[in-house]
Amino acid sequence: MPIGILWPTFALVALIFVVFVVMFYQRGRHTRANPPRDSDFATTEAAMRYFEPVEMPANNYRNLFEMPLLYFALVPLLLITRQADHLQIVLAWVYVILRIIHSFIHIGPKVVTWRAAAYALSALVLMAMWIVFFVDMLHAQAVISAAGG
Known part of the structure; x- marks a missing residue:
């Protein structure tokens, strides 16, 4: 069922909101424990230094609007073209689970490797999703061309 692609998408959206809440909570706790002075926000660099002890959630939050943008662009294309098949849904879940793992490590144990x-x-999984979509579109185009359309 093509709308099955929406379940991992909902999970990725939930991850983004969870990371946002963690970021908001850690920054709030930091500002209560270390009341900022005007100079702490006088420049972007000063603000970055002030929040440095709690910046991992913010860094991860920014990451969730970089590569996942390609995922969020692909999902509607898969739905519109009816290419959200079982393989794409499995790949989407693998992608989202890896993003959850990445976020957990980024915010938690911080083991870079x-x-x-x-x-x-x-x-790589996201690239595979796009390659499969591309190949499916080539195949669909070939079928349409062969049928005289």
Whole structure:
């Protein structure tokens, strides 16, 4: 069923909101424990230094609007073209699970090699999703052309 692609998409959206809440909570806790002075926000660099102890959730939040943008662009294309098949749904779940793992490591244990591996694998899965979509579109075009359309 093509709308099955929406379930991993909902999970990715939920991840983004969870990371936002963690970021908001950690920044709030930081500002209560270390009341800022005007100089802490006088420049972008000063603000970055002020929030540095709690910046991992913010960094991860920004990451969730980089590569996942390609995922969010692909999902409607898969739905519109009716190419959201079982393979794409499985790949979407693998992608989202890897993004969850990446976020957990980024915010939690901060082990760079694990985080890099999760990021790289998620990028490869997303690339596979786009390649499968491209090949499916080539195949669909060939079928239409062969049928005289």
